Structure formats: structure tokens, C-alpha cells
Amino acid sequence: MDALILNGSPRGQRGVTGKLLQSLANGLVAGGASVTHFGVAQMHIAPCKSCFSCMHKHPGVCVQKDDMEQICERLKVADLLVLGTPVYTDSMTAQLKAVLDRSLCSLQPFFTKDTAGRVRHPRWWTMPAKFFLVSTSAFPEVETFGPLITTVKAQAANMPAELIGWACIPGSIALQVEPSKMAHHLDLLSRLGEVIGRTGKADPELLAALNTPPVTVDEFLTIAASYETWCRKKLGMDKAKA
Numbered sequence: 492m493d494a495l496i497l498n499g500s501p502r503g504q505r506g507v508t509g510k511l512l513q514s515l516a517n518g519l520v521a522g523g524a525s526v527t528h529f530g531v532a533q534m535h536i537a538p539c540k541s542c543f544s545c546m547h548k549h550p551g552v553c554v555q556k557d558d559m560e561q562i563c564e565r566l567k568v569a570d571l572l573v574l575g576t577p578v579y580t581d582s583m584t585a586q587l588k589a590v591l592d593r594s595l596c597s598l599q600p601f602f603t604k605d606t607a608g609r610v611r612h613p614r615w616w617t618m619p620a621k622f623f624l625v626s627t628s629a630f631p632e633v634e635t636f637g638p639l640i641t642t643v644k645a646q647a648a649n650m651p652a653e654l655i656g657w658a659c660i661p662g663s664i665a666l667q668v669e670p671s672k673m674a675h676h677l678d679l680l681s682r683l684g685e686v687i688g689r690t691g692k693a694d695p696e697l698l699a700a701l702n703t704p705p706v707t708v709d710e711f712l713t714i715a716a717s718y719e720t721w722c723r724k725k726l727g728m729d730k731a732k733a
């Protein structure tokens with residue numbers, strides 16, 4: 492299996508998303524997959540200009556010459572696309588969204604009905620046949636991921652690709668204050684990666700365990716209190732009122 496991992500976090504490898512993706516990547520490699528990992532927020536990828544040159548003038552090729560060229564070359568051959576992003580305003584980061592928008596250059600200007608009977612564009616070149624989503628959020632509730640999962644499901648359906656699962660791990664502030672709380676989920680991700688690398692499928696039990704939050708809402712509030720104390724100090728709000 493040839494896997495392409497895209498990390499949309501501006502914090503790259505230092506961030507929670509980066510750590511989660513690294514564990515998944517280690518597992519994929521252990522399972523026999525070859526893995527390419529891009530930090531898209533550290534690359535130069537301009538937003539789509541909506542010029543439609545890729546449809547009408549240069550079939551399948553974007554007119555903008557930047558780091559998206561490297562990603563397109565990998566998208567054309569990868570079997571699995573791992574989308575890694577923190578939740579930003581109830582969705583993915585703008586940097587990762589720019590990559591998905593720019594993959595418009597795979598589309599032909601014509602119209603056809605897909606296997607679900609929906610009108611879509613055929614493609615100059617195909618996208619990876621399988622998708623997997625890795626995400627984290629500041630807030631501790633799993634519901635935080637609802638809009639992002641809906642978006643990625645729709646994206647996968649458009650390719651069409653199979654969304655083989657997601658690992659959405661909330662409460663990142665608590666995980667940064669107490670990194671040991673993330674250890675179990677990092678281990679699960681590495682085990683899941685190994686299974687995906689070997690079989691191309693995600694194990695349902697591992698997925699269920701991964702999508703169980705590492706901290707409860709009450710544990711989150713207790714751990715987050717030390718972050719709030721740090722914030723008050725930094726803001727000079729810790730001094731007693733006269």
C-alpha cells in the first residue's frame with residue numbers, strides 16, 4: 492500500500508495532530524506500507540484561483556506553479572489519503588482545505604452520473620481510493636467533530652473514495668498539559684496503522700477505542716484549570732483585587 496499523509500496543522504510535527512499522525516505513520520510502515528508525509532501548512536500552496544484552466548486549457552494540470560505540484564504527483568499514485576487536521580472553526584484548517592480545493596485540477600469539465608446517481612465531473616486522473624481522517628480539537632466533546640466528519644464524508648463520496656474510518660481525539664489542551672493522557676491513543680493509532688498497512692482495512696474495535704475520548708469532560712475541566720491559571724498569570728489577571 493502507498494499512503495499519503497497530509498498534516499494541515501500550522502504547528503506541524505510539534506502539534507497534537509502531528510503526534511497522532513506520526514504514530515499512525517509508524518504503524519503503516521510496520522504493516523508494510525510506503526508512506527509520504529507532507530506538512531502542508533509549511534509548504535507554499537496558494538488557494539485555488541477559480542480560473543478553470545485545468546478544465547479548459549491544460550487538462551489535469553494547475554496553472555499555479557507551487558508545492559501543490561508535489562502533492563498532485565503523490566495523489567495520482569497513492570492508494571490511501573490520510574487527512575490530518577485540527578478542528579478549526581468547526582472544520583479543517585484553511586491550509587488543508589486549499590489542498591482539497593486545488594485538487595480540482597483532477598476534474599474534467601464534463602458531467603456524468605456517479606454510482607450513487609449524483610451528477611459529478613469525471614476525472615483526468617483519479618484520487619486515492621481510500622481516505623482516513625485524523626483530527627483533534629480543543630474542546631472535549633466528540634460532537635465537536637460532527638461538521639468535519641460530514642465534510643470529509645462528502646469529499647470521499649465525490650472522489651469516489653472509501654472513507655475507511657476516522658480517529659477524532661478531543662480535548663487537546665488537556666493532552667498538552669498532561670501528555671501521558673495521550674499515550675494510549677498513540678499506541679492505538681500505531682496498532683491501527685499496522686492493520687491498515689497490512690490489510691487496507693481499519694479494525695472496528697480499534698476505531699471504537701480510538702474515538703473514545705482520552706479524558707472525560709470533568710477531567711478536562713480539572714486539567715484545563717492549570718492552563719487557565721497559566722493564562723491568568725500571563726495576562727496579569729492573577730493579582731488580588733485591591
Ligand SMILES: Cc1cc2nc3c(=O)[nH]c(=O)nc-3n(C[C@H](O)[C@H](O)[C@H](O)COP(=O)(O)O)c2cc1C
Nearest residue numbers: 500502506507508577578579580581628629630663
Ligand atoms: C483558528 C483556530 C480555530 C479553532 N477552532 C476550534 C473549534 O472550532 N473547536 C475546537 O474544539 N477547537 C478549535 N481550535 C483549537 C484547535 O483545534 C486545537 O488547538 C488543536 O490542538 C490544534 O491542533 P495542533 O496541536 O495539531 O495544531 C481552534 C484553533 C485555532 C487556532
